Amino acid sequence: VTQITAAFQAVENLSSTLENHVTELDVSIYLDPADCFSARTIPPCMADYGANPPATVATQQATLYRALYNAFDRPSVTSVTSWGIADNHTWLNTFPVNRTNRPLLFDTAGNPKSAFWAVADSSFVIP
Amino acid sequence: MQTQILVRHGPDLKAFREEILPAGRPVVLKDLVKDWPAVRAGRDSPRALADYLRGFDRGKQVAVLEGPPSIRGHFFYRDDMRGMNFERRPATISATIERLLAQASDPNPAALYIESTPTSEHLPAFAGENVNPLLPPAISPRVWIGNTLVVQTHFDLSSNIACVVGGRRRFTLFPPGQLPNLYVGPIEFNISGPPISMVSLRNPDFARFPRFAEALAASQVAELTPGTRSSFLLGGGITSRRWSRSMCWPTTGGTTRARLAHRSTACCTPSCHCATCRRAARGVAHAVRTLRIHPGDESMAHLPREQRGMLGPPSPERAQAIRAILAPRAIHAIMGSDPICWKTGLTPFMARSAHENYEGPDHEAVSRRDERRTDRDAQRLWCGGGDGSFPPPSGGGGGGGGLPPPSSAPALKTTLAAKYGVVDFPVGAAIEPSSTTNSPDRDILLKHYSSITAENAMKPTPSGPTRPAPGRHFAAATPQLRPGDTLAAFAFNNGMQLRGHTLLWHQTAPTWFFAGDPVNDPVSYRINVQQRLRDYIFAWSSTSQCLRLGRGQRSGQRHAFDANPFRTNSVWYLAYGVGGGDPREYVRDAFLFATQARDSVGKNSSNMKLMLNDYNTELAGKRDNVLRIVQYVMNAATAPTSTASATSSTCSSTPT
Numbered sequence: 001v002t003q004i005t006a007a008f009q010a011v012e013n014l015s016s017t018l019e020n021h022v023t024e025l026d027v028s029i030y031l032d033p034a035d036c037f038s039a040r041t042i043p044p045c046m047a048d049y050g051a052n053p054p055a056t057v058a059t060q061q062a063t064l065y066r067a068l069y070n071a072f073d074r075p076s077v078t079s080v081t082s083w084g085i086a087d088n089h090t091w092l093n094t095f096p097v098n099r100t101n102r103p104l105l106f107d108t109a110g111n112p113k114s115a116f117w118a119v120a121d122s123s124f125v126i127p
Numbered sequence: 128m129q130t131q132i133l134v135r136h137g138p139d140l141k142a143f144r145e146e147i148l149p150a151g152r153p154v155v156l157k158d159l160v161k162d163w164p165a166v167r168a169g170r171d172s173p174r175a176l177a178d179y180l181r182g183f184d185r186g187k188q189v190a191v192l193e194g195p196p197s198i199r200g201h202f203f204y205r206d207d208m209r210g211m212n213f214e215r216r217p218a219t220i221s222a223t224i225e226r227l228l229a230q231a232s233d234p235n236p237a238a239l240y241i242e243s244t245p246t247s248e249h250l251p252a253f254a255g256e257n258v259n260p261l262l263p264p265a266i267s268p269r270v271w272i273g274n275t276l277v278v279q280t281h282f283d284l285s286s287n288i289a290c291v292v293g294g295r296r297r298f299t300l301f302p303p304g305q306l307p308n309l310y311v312g313p314i315e316f317n318i319s320g321p322p323i324s325m326v327s328l329r330n331p332d333f334a335r336f337p338r339f340a341e342a343l344a345a346s347q348v349a350e351l352t353p354g355t356r357s358s359f360l361l362g363g364g365i366t367s368r369r370w371s372r373s374m375c376w377p378t379t380g381g382t383t384r385a386r387l388a389h390r391s392t393a394c395c396t397p398s399c400h401c402a403t404c405r406r407a408a409r410g411v412a413h414a415v416r417t418l419r420i421h422p423g424d425e426s427m428a429h430l431p432r433e434q435r436g437m438l439g440p441p442s443p444e445r446a447q448a449i450r451a452i453l454a455p456r457a458i459h460a461i462m463g464s465d466p467i468c469w470k471t472g473l474t475p476f477m478a479r480s481a482h483e484n485y486e487g488p489d490h491e492a493v494s495r496r497d498e499r500r501t502d503r504d505a506q507r508l509w510c511g512g513g514d515g516s517f518p519p520p521s522g523g524g525g526g527g528g529g530l531p532p533p534s535s536a537p538a539l540k541t542t543l544a545a546k547y548g549v550v551d552f553p554v555g556a557a558i559e560p561s562s563t564t565n566s567p568d569r570d571i572l573l574k575h576y577s578s579i580t581a582e583n584a585m586k587p588t589p590s591g592p593t594r595p596a597p598g599r600h601f602a603a604a605t606p607q608l609r610p611g612d613t614l615a616a617f618a619f620n621n622g623m624q625l626r627g628h629t630l631l632w633h634q635t636a637p638t639w640f641f642a643g644d645p646v647n648d649p650v651s652y653r654i655n656v657q658q659r660l661r662d663y664i665f666a667w668s669s670t671s672q673c674l675r676l677g678r679g680q681r682s683g684q685r686h687a688f689d690a691n692p693f694r695t696n697s698v699w700y701l702a703y704g705v706g707g708g709d710p711r712e713y714v715r716d717a718f719l720f721a722t723q724a725r726d727s728v729g730k731n732s733s734n735m736k737l738m739l740n741d742y743n744t745e746l747a748g749k750r751d752n753v754l755r756i757v758q759y760v761m762n763a764a765t766a767p768t769s770t771a772s773a774t775s776s777t778c779s780s781t782p783t
Contacts, residue, residue, distance in 0.1 A: 003745035010750055014757060023580070023626070023740055024557065073547055080543070081555030081580050081626065085568045089559070091582075110567025111533040120542045127529070 001067045005074075012076045020076045024083040026103035027064050027115070028092055029057045040096045048099040055127075057102075062114035062126045065105070069119045086110050132300065132349035143261045153300045155349045156261075160290045163257040166353045169293030176293045177228055180272075181221045183250035188217040192319075194238040200276030201329060202238065202318055208434050211318065213238065220249055220272070227274055240273025242319055259288065280309060280324035281317075291351040299328060301346045308342035310429045325429055336429065539575035553578035553624050563617040578624040581614050714756060715763035 008020045029049065036045035049057070072080055084090045086106035093101050102108075105116040117124040134155045138147060147154055160166055168179040194202055194213035205212050223241055230236040246253040247267040254268050268290075280301070289298070301309060309324040317323050326336045333340055540554040555578030562568035572579065618625040704710030718737055739757055743749045 003747070006747070007744040007750050010754055011757070014754055015761065018757070019736070021738060023738070024742065069543070069546070077547075078549070079553035079555060079578065081553070081557060081578060083557045083582070085556045085558060085562060085571050085576075089562075089568070105539070106567075106571055110571055112530065112536045114530060116536065116539070117530060120537055120539055122546075124531075 001064070001071050004068070005071050008071075008074060008076055018076070019078045020074075021078060022072060022080040025068070025080060026083045026090065026092060027061050027068075028101055028103050029053055029061060030099070030101065032096070037096050042097055042099070045097045045099070050100055053100070053102060058114045059126055061102075062118035065115040066118040066126070087113075129299070129343065129346050129348050132298070132347045134349075138261075140261060153298075153347055153349075155351065156288070159260070160257070160292075161353070163290075163292065165253070165257050165292045169353050173228060173231065173293065177224045180250065180253075180270075181224060183246075183253045184219065184221045185249060185251065186219050186221070187249055188219055189223075189244045189249060190215050190242045190319075191218045191223050192238075192240050192242060196235045196237055198238055200238045200274070201279075201327065202240075202276065203279055203323075203327075204312070208431050215242075220244070220270075224272065227272070230274065236274060238274065238276050240276060241271065243269045243271045246270050259290070261288065277327075277329050279318065280326070280328060281322065289351070291353050293353055295350060295352055297348065297350045299346050299348050301342050305342040305345050308338035310336050310339065313430065313434045316434065536575075540577040551577070555580055555624070555626065557582040558614070559583065560613040563613060572623075573621060576623065578626060579614060579618055580626040711759060712763075714760060718760050718763075 011018050011020050030046040032045050036043075039045070042048070069080070082104055084104050086108065087102045087104050088108045088110070090101055090103050092103050093099065102113075105113060105119065107113050112120075114126055118126050132153045132155050134157050135142075135147070136157050137159060138156060147156075165176065165179060169176040192202060192213050192215050194200075198212050202213050203211070220241060223239065227239060230239070245267060246269060250270060253270070254264070257268070258264075259266075259268065280299070289296070310326050312323045312325045324339075326332065326339045331339050331343065540552075543554050544550055544552045554576055556572060556576045557580040558568065558572065559582050562572065615625055617623070701710070722737065739753070739760065741749075741753045744753055
């Protein structure tokens with residue numbers, strides 16, 4: 001989040017006429033090492049959680065989502081787009097490797113996840 | 128300096144609808160209401176007009192603004208900005224007219240006016256005798272009555288046809304682009320709803336407000352006498368093909384200045400209806416966003432810190448102010464009688480405006496449907512469904528343990544707009560065309576999102592399968608509805624913004640673009656590629672609200688950064704480099720041609736933005752490279768057509 005804020009600031013510093021658009025937002029449930037993206041195999045990419053990822057994953061994801069959307073609260077940020085609607089369809093199921101991922105705000109059935117509530121309701125306590 | 132507003136003599140309904148309305152520029156419609164009984168009475172004498180109006184009065188009280196003679200008709204903030212220099216009191220129309228007449232011979236009268244008031248409630252039979260031939264009867268006129276005064280420059284929230292029935296009235300209108308030069312006052316605390324300019328029109332203080340000189344130079348004026356009417360139509364979105372190359376006037380800048388030589392004057396305007404609300408509200412939203420481009424402190428320096436409210440730097444007070452604005456009651460106050468328009472009408476017009484230049488096969492059908500919408504239809508169409516509601520006053524929900532029930536979820540677009548204080552803040556999702564019909568995607572989209580991006584459907588390869596016929600740009604050449612068109616239609620029909628993604632991406636460039644013989648004829652090869660880039664972008668410009676120039680370049684390795692910020696293995700880079708050319712120029716050309724394309728469809732950086740889209744900008748090395756390219760594009764954008772190019776950088780966060 002700090003780094004992303006730094007990116008916003010860098011663009012703002014370049015010119016006040018520039019806007020920041022967040023265009024392809026998702027939050028993977030895997031914390032892969034950098035070489036995962038060049039190797040594109042497991043390992044170094046994390047192993048597949050399968051259909052039932054641990055509960056801590058949802059908590060971490062919701063926490064990060066909340067922090068991100070708070071970081072977007074700056075005048076230069078003029079739009080936010082998620083790369084997908086719900087977890088039923090996401091490119092992260094095949095990138096960087098074939099693996100179950102749940103990176104969006106709505107679950108595979110289209111219901112709001114913890115991450116959604118963390119973003120939409122500041123008083124929501126992330127379980 | 129100021130120019131006179133264009134004068135038209137007696138346009139008929141057809142000309143009004145087909146020429147004047149789409150043009151979206153101020154115009155004086157001369158003599159159109161000269162035969163109104165009210166105008167005839169006004170010509171007789173102020174007394175005759177007063178008696179005529181009183182004949183309709185139901186005796187209900189209206190809001191009357193009254194200031195002491197010392198303000199000389201200039202209704203404004205007090206010097207300390209902690210209050211106003213006038214008071215607002217309830218009184219009847221008849222009693223107020225009598226007071227105006229009684230003061231007529233006073234050389235130093237109190238400043239007095241009846242705020243714009245719907246005649247349907249207060250003078251119900253007025254509209255029946257004084258018919259506006261250009262508007263449907265459902266739009267009921269409003270009446271404004273006052274003595275000599277100046278109405279501070281403000282954002283009018285409706286498209287107006289102002290009819291001067293008695294006295295004289297001078298209008299000064301500013302184009303929306305001048306907004307930053309008008310020194311906008313507090314949004315939450317103002318005279319009667321719309322925010323006002325802090326600059327006096329009568330005595331502009333150029334030392335304190337230097338940029339106002341530029342605004343004044345760009346303004347248009349008209350002095351109207353009874354029977355003349357001025358139509359100043361707001362709404363940047365209504366640029367049509369007809370005006371494709373002209374500056375789009377409107378959106379936010381409606382401002383009036385009234386100087387009434389006679390004692391009483393009436394001015395009628397159609398009440399805000401949904402379509403105009405949409406435009407106007409969007410205008411204000413745009414205004415807010417325009418202002419937000421500048422760091423809060425600097426651009427609002429003309430206001431005392433405690434009065435900046437939602438225009439000031441982020442703070443708990445600002446967040447509170449924004450919430451207050453978004454609360455339904457405040458919206459009601461801002462929007463007059465029609466909060467519904469506010470609630471639903473912000474983004475739809477953007478989608479429509481994108482669609483107007485859209486060549487898809489169902490364009491005609493959509494246009495016809497749009498024309499048929501009356502005010503009420505529009506409300507039903509745009510505002511229908513239980514969606515778009517405001518979040519419950521106290522959040523909370525389930526709290527500990529599980530999640531709140533899905534049905535209690537607030538619309539994400541609404542909560543984020545409130546959070547960020549931008550009424551039409553685009554909350555988007557990247558989708559495939561199937562999501563426009565499949566459940567649950569469609570339901571989620573409609574409830575939570577206000578913008579869509581084509582995940583793949585608008586990338587070069589899938590949408591540009593074949594070479595165009597000679598002389599044709601291929602986007603419009605295919606008769607059947609293509610995937611990108613499906614998205615455009617969905618966005619339009621549901622009042623969403625549409626992001627075009629993407630014009631240029633090395634991974635999806637059609638191979639025939641690069642067919643040829645770079646070895647034997649490098650120069651013509653490069654020109655051919657350049658030409659295709661041009662054709663390609665022209666072909667695309669018609670569908671998108673935000674064109675994004677995709678990842679034409681980026682470092683090859685995720686965490687490794689080259690000294691050359693450009694992606695050197697991009698097919699575009701390679702093609703442009705053939706024969707000793709500057710390979711970087713393809714990025715410059717992409718923006719240049721996209722800007723030309725945008726100009727050719729009558730759009731500008733305020734309603735169609737060009738983006739540089741890249742990922743991993745959270746990583747410092749990658750970020751620096753992206754910024755170098757942005758700088759390169761900004762430096763290269765020297766051609767006249769691209770001066771307004773909004774070169775924007777994007778951040779996208781993928782995992783980690």
